[in-house]
Amino acid sequence: xxxxxxxxxxxxxxxxxxxxxxxxxxxxxxxxxxxxxxxxxxxxxxxx
Ligand SMILES: [Zn+2]
Numbered sequence: 001x002x003x004x005x006x007x008x009x010x011x012x013x014x015x016x017x018x019x020x021x022x023x024x025x026x027x028x029x030x031x032x033x034x035x036x037x038x039x040x041x042x043x044x045x046x047x048x
Contacts, residue, residue: 007045008023008024010023010026010027010030012026012027012030012031013026013030013036013041015036015044015045016044016045017043017045018045019043022044025040026041026044
């Protein structure tokens with residue numbers, strides 16, 4: 001079993017981030033442009 005970490009989620013696209021600031025950035029971008037920025041999503045945590 002994996003450790004359960006507390007991730008921050010973008011409520012718009014559902015991606016998880018370890019960094020709250022990145023999650024907020026993503027959500028701001030997603031809600032504004034209705035698309036994700038690759039510069040932001042590259043920081044996302046990839047969950048299985
Ligand atoms: Zn997002």
